[in-house]
Amino acid sequence: MDSKGVGGREAASPKRRALGWLTGPVKLLAVIIGAVGSSIALSCAVGLLTENIWVQLGVAAVVMVGVPMLLADRLLPDDGTARPGLVTDVLALLWMGGTTATFALGPSLLAAPLEAQAARFDDHGWARAAWVARWAAGATGPAAEDPAETAPADETEPTPTEAQLAAAEPDHSAPAAGAEYTPAPAESKKERAALDPAELFQTWAPSVVTINVETPRGAGMGTGFVIDDRGTIATNNHVVADATKLEIKLFDGTKADEVEILETNPDRDLAVLRMKVDALPEPVVLGESEEVAVGESVIVIGNPIGLEHTMTDGMVSSRRVYEGKKYIQMSAPVSPGNSGGPVFNEYGDVIGVTVAKLWGENLNLAIPIDMLKPMIKSEYPDARGFGNSRW
Secondary structure, eight states: OOOBOGGGOBOOOHHHHHHHHHHHHHHHHHHHHHHHHHHHHHHHHHTTTOOOHHHHHHHHHHHHHHHHHHHHHHHSOTTOOOOTTHHHHHHHHHHHHHHHHHHHHTTTTSHHHHHHHHHHHHHTTOHHHHHHHHHHTTOOSSOBSSTTOOOOOOTTSOOOOHHHHHHHSOOOOSOOTTOOOEEOOSSOGGGSOOOOHHHHHHHHGGGEEEEEEEETTEEEEEEEEEOSTTOEEEEOHHHHTTOSEEEEEOTTSOEEOOEEEEEEETTTTEEEEEEOOSSOOOOOEEOOGGGOOTTOEEEEEEOGGGOTTEEEEEEEEEEEEETTEEEEEEOSOOOTTOTTOEEEETTSEEEEEEEEEOSSSSOEEEEEGGGTGGGOOSOOTTOBOOGGGOO
16 A cells, blocks of 8 residues: 555655655855855856946846746746755746856956945945855955955054054154154144134045056045155055056046056055146145044045045044054045045144045044155155156
8 A cells, every 4th residue: 555645746755754854954144154155156247247236136136036936947848747845946946056156256357347346235234235245255254445455444443542543653753754744733723713614625526536547456545645745646555555556536537647656555545646747736735643542523635435535524533553554544425436535624624544445334444644755755766667657
């Protein structure tokens, strides 16, 4: 006598039921993880054709559902009998396979597209999706301002004491012999008049530049600012580190493709460039970052996700030490493309160089401007041009 269940189906054996309890959760997990990874990968691929995030997600959803359904239909037995679990098996296999391939190729072939997609997610406030995209691209540190950025930070660290801040690094505030830059006025802040944001932007936006680069991983961009009357520009090292071609664009649209790299400091993620143009912007005023106080207002001007000369404001959230290095933590919103841009106090003095976006809302880091000052010199014997930028 055969054992048949209701409707003529064979009753599941104890072994099959046990196997179902084991494979069910594994398949569910594969479907969930695969859905996330595959949607990011497919939207990233569509992002090569269009910047519209909703079109990207729409096409990704159609492909993610349509292809498994077609494949499952082809795998059904020709006699019309059912095969329980076939559709979910196909979904788990394809989605998890796509996710695995994305993470395997992310750090090499897909790094630039994934970083670009992470920037789009950041623009829409989808921090977790952006983190997954950067993780797939091989960026395991905090959300970066640029595809090459890996500056570490930990927003959970306790606020350092003044003694810890003083001992974290040697005092580099003194400029090198013969250095030329505009220092902040000697009078105290109480004796100076603060600028309103509109006035500050009108005064100093022309001194902020857009840096476009081409690298082996694709095109990238960052921000810089003019620090003297010879066309010297400060920015982050990671903005220019892998550049094969470099172009600087001014506020008025002037482009300078004759550029030298004067000096770099990969440890501090700082670089000093020089451009050759007919009319130079007014150099910024460099403040004293050791005098920065938690709670004071800050303004950032930069090029988030390519939106040139965008101004955002906030306040100093903390003076932070991480791995023996000082940072200014601030709430002024920044995004990829802001790297290397100036952080102004309310008097128009530059007190920091934007470097990293932390995991979370409005948690961002800047390198204290006193770390840059030793790199500002009268002569740079090791200056070099490169590619089409060679003088």
